[in-house]
Amino acid sequence: MSSMNLLQAINNALDIAMSKDEKVVCFGEDVGFFGGVFRATSHLQEKYGRARCFNTPLVEQGIIGFANGLAAQGHKPVAEIQFGDYIFPAFDQIVNETAKYRYRSGNEFNVGGLTIRTPYGGGIKGGHYHSQSPEAYFAHTPGLKIVVPRNPHQAKGLLLASIRDENPVIFFEPKRLYRASVGEVPEGDYELPIGKADIVREGSDITLLAWGAQMEIISQAASMADNEGIDCEVIDLRSILPWDIETVVKSVQKTGRLLVSHEAPLTNGFGAEIVATVQEHAFLSLESPILRVCGLDVPYPLAHETEYMPDASKVFEAIKHSVHY
């Protein structure tokens, strides 16, 4: 074990993946010599050469188009999109191409080797274009997997699993935690399962569900609730696609209550899907409406970022509301 921040854990995962499998290739804007604007790919060009870790021109649709081709050829591209906010120019390549490659060809071809890494989320005074949480935009797309880690240990194990998964994975990295989240991380190679939620705290009164950086917030709210005698079960969804319906439904059947929280705007965020599915499968167990504590339905703001955020006090209030319904 060594102590790493989330960026170091990611860098370490990439290093292990590249050292063990020469098919793994990392690229993106500023990813090469410089090691990425967040330095997630530091020293990889030095170690593995320019052919396997390199800068691309500044064109997200090209980065993913190129990655699709490289993956179809049998390589394992790990393509970085510098900020989640800049993934949209690549939307067509991801949604119409990546996601449908295997299906449309009857499995003659596939881009299962592809992993797209991108930092997401707010809380860094980044305004509209350095703060978005775009996971829900992709969650409507069969053929993709979507993974979001909450801390360094999770990040390393989930990223290694994503790179090796036989399907294309979008790996959203909570950039607010890049340096802020530090923890013990095994030095060796390990994988954590994709598609499985993680119950990080057991409880009996209400289930709190989130992913990525928002785990910190709901955990804080759970502590606040604890002080008022409310016993929260806290779940990290980890995978948005496919998502672990079973674990979540079981938890709600036990607690009778569910709160989902994400930073992205409320409307049609992934919270909506969770609510829709859970109310169907746990209808008779529900003691109060499932609540969503999310961003407002506005473009991500700057001056009012604090007010916009689904923070612990908002989650805490919602917990009380649910429990005292």
Add this chain to the structure above:
Amino acid sequence: MSSMNLLQAINNALDIAMSKDEKVVCFGEDVGFFGGVFRATSHLQEKYGRARCFNTPLVEQGIIGFANGLAAQGHKPVAEIQFGDYIFPAFDQIVNETAKYRYRSGNEFNVGGLTIRTPYGGGIKGGHYHSQSPEAYFAHTPGLKIVVPRNPHQAKGLLLASIRDENPVIFFEPKRLYRASVGEVPEGDYELPIGKADIVREGSDITLLAWGAQMEIISQAASMADNEGIDCEVIDLRSILPWDIETVVKSVQKTGRLLVSHEAPLTNGFGAEIVATVQEHAFLSLESPILRVCGLDVPYPLAHETEYMPDASKVFEAIKHSVHY
């Protein structure tokens, strides 16, 4: 009144909009001389000249980028994307630009004059790329309005309202109904309200909710249910953003049951948002879980299109399931 099919109603709306306001400009791939591959812009170039109705190069991101600029300048562009499936290359221009233009500039600038028209939906043996229903991809984006008409009369009134709305509107046209749906349409100028749902049939046992071409399906299912003594209330949502929460919630408070149906895949479709909101606002009225009858979580298929579709028999079965819960 005259009898028109849905395409004629759209062509007629464009004609009226262009004749009354010289700021209205129509363009897109094959939109000019030829009048569009579906002929929605037939004769407009003849009538209003090449400057106001023209072909663009084949580049969706450019069409919308150009339209954003033209709208910011004070014109009212009506940009056609040839198929909804090809709107994704323009995703960045729509989600990061169109939607945020007014907000990010503090209302110094806006693209409120913009309307994006695009045919959507399946049932025409079009496979992956001539069948998608992409409305949910946009529904997570504050700043956009999204409108879907169900028949010629609605199409004309809603399109005229969309073109004149002070906000950017994506107008999804159910292409399966282009020629199949024929009805009486007023010849003159009229608008139907954006943001208001339409109760097309009152009922007491269960609320059925859909939009666009899917209205035909749920109406059929309502008739089938009628024969078994189940009295359905049928609502056309018409606007996806903003959507008419009040009308839907009131209906569910009355009937105690809700079924939402759309062609797009189930997961994170707009049905999810409706369910999540309604279960919160009508929790105590709900007598059974809210059901979604949607496409499967696969890319839109061809050989198995019939099986994939949320058809009337599937809706009918779900109605019975809900009522006998």
Add this chain to the structure above:
Amino acid sequence: MRPSTVHTPELIAQDALHIPTFKLLKQDGTLYQGAAEPEFDESFAVKLYQDLVFTRVLDERMVNAQRQGRIPFYLASLGEEAASVGSTAALKDQDMIFAQYREQGALRFRGFTAEQFMDQCFSNERDLGKGRQMPIHYGSKALNYMTISSPLATQIPQAAGYSYGQKLQGNDAVSICYFGEGAASEGDFHAGLNMAAVLNCPTIFLCRNNGYAISTPAEEQFKGDGVASRGIGYGINTIRVDGNDLLAVFVATQMAREYALANNAPVLIEAMSYRLGAHSTSDDPTGYRSKEEEAKWAKKDPILRYKHWLTQKGWWDDNKEKALYSEYREEILAQMKAAEKRPVPTLDHLITDVYDEPTEQLKQQLTELKQHVRKYPNQYPKTSGRLDA
């Protein structure tokens, strides 16, 4: 060469660059003066002709099949057969082909059988693509022919990436990417060509400039000297060729392949041709272009031109011609009849290949769907009879 610095302002004119068209064969099958033909042996030369004819017969039959309502859609390559057959013929089998959708000639050259064409067009259980895409969206791993995708130009950066992988792997292989002059307006074109140039990819970009993108003529698509002149802007070696001249296309592509492999660099080829037929069976070109224009181009038929050459070589005659046409007509018709009788893939394939393995949710959705189909078997006649197959 211009000086690198100037002190009087001057706009470099939009037409500063003229890219000439490379031609070998005249329409009567004789060579232009100074032109050197490639060294074909008879059997190879005849095979090329056979592939051209197969393509034309296939297109003719399938357009009819669509009119008869037997398939929902078709898209012919009438008038452009030489560009795809001639270019693919200059490649090696290990080279990957990324097609747009009008390159059935290339696929035929690689050995796709009449049966395979039919199985795809009829979306039956033998279609390699498992009936998931519209007719003409062919693909074959065995033949290194990437499955076609409808969204235009997406294959352009993909071809760059694919060839980068071929290079990493040290294969003696390139990728070729076909696209129309319309598709060349997409952002993905810019992305793909620039990336291939700067990342040193052995990719051949072959633009079929057939004058139209559906109804939009090339003059409303771009203003410059076609697509070729853009190559230089990316630092890509470029050649424009008469797309109706199979020999010229072959030579240009052979040269491009050699250059690409030797230098790890892309090459851009613009093949000038004309879409003689409708865009697809959904289109009617009488609405947007003149009969005269069509007639002018009909005279430049690439198949006829090649046939004249072949005949002058003494490798072809009228008897062979007749026999070939009837052989292909019969074969295609027979295969069509067989293909349309074959059932669609079983319902299980509605959910396979979304992922490498179906997820729990998908299995659940399939189970529910099967229950429903059992309840309403008449509504799902194509699959209800074989639910447990």
Add this chain to the structure above:
Amino acid sequence: MRPSTVHTPELIAQDALHIPTFKLLKQDGTLYQGAAEPEFDESFAVKLYQDLVFTRVLDERMVNAQRQGRIPFYLASLGEEAASVGSTAALKDQDMIFAQYREQGALRFRGFTAEQFMDQCFSNERDLGKGRQMPIHYGSKALNYMTISSPLATQIPQAAGYSYGQKLQGNDAVSICYFGEGAASEGDFHAGLNMAAVLNCPTIFLCRNNGYAISTPAEEQFKGDGVASRGIGYGINTIRVDGNDLLAVFVATQMAREYALANNAPVLIEAMSYRLGAHSTSDDPTGYRSKEEEAKWAKKDPILRYKHWLTQKGWWDDNKEKALYSEYREEILAQMKAAEKRPVPTLDHLITDVYDEPTEQLKQQLTELKQHVRKYPNQYPKTSGRLDA
């Protein structure tokens, strides 16, 4: 001129086109031989210098302010001031400016005040953008300066569309669009230039080629002869200019504007310069480039070059220089202090401008948020005191 047809195959070399660089001023402020300077009167010439200096002082102060933690972010234009001041100076006030983000000089030329710069950078209630974007995302309707957006290159097709609207309206106006050589790799660049050419838009595309896109050097961005050589491929008249030579930039832009208006056609200008400082306050260039390279370019300082010229004209001296620098330093500091004291916009503005009018859902969300802020006022100190303002 080449023949239009050739019969021997030849790849047109990637470097077939060389676009020279137009220069007027040497670094010592004298003109190159044969160079003709534009006719500036003294007050105009001095105004330009003032705007250059203002921009430099602003950048210097704000980089410091960011270091002191007073603002979260800043992005300087050090070394590139002449390209934006010189080009905008050649336009008319009614011309629309689409900037990337490093063109504060252009905005200053149009009359944006120190106060306005500060209000934007401090996201306070007087910011025209209502505190919604990061520092440097300026915009002003009054000054025809489109609000800046972070996603790169999106403004390129927008500028084409905007100028198309200007043309329809019959205004004597063009749009200018600034972008970096990095942004020129985006698909939107291709879209915007091609559309402007074929739809006859009076747009000036001005690429600031400053050698880097963050850490990525231009050699890893493209392989051709810079960005200028692409213009010809679109059929766009093109000029390359020394971006550190204000006079040359002015003349080139003036010429471009005239051509664009007279012909309803776009012009591409590539201004060659160098980003002397870090990409932004989040960046440290020592990780990816050498001090020597920076020093080489520091010697080509565009402000100094212009000052030499101005001095030689007899329009500038050391006293004026000193006075100007201290005037701007004081003004900016004073405005900074004032701006950082101003409150952020009231909470209501969290939901205004999403639509022309807030929707019911948004009003509901705001109401709930206000209730929450009232309950936890200390957690939202910037807005809780003025909830009912």
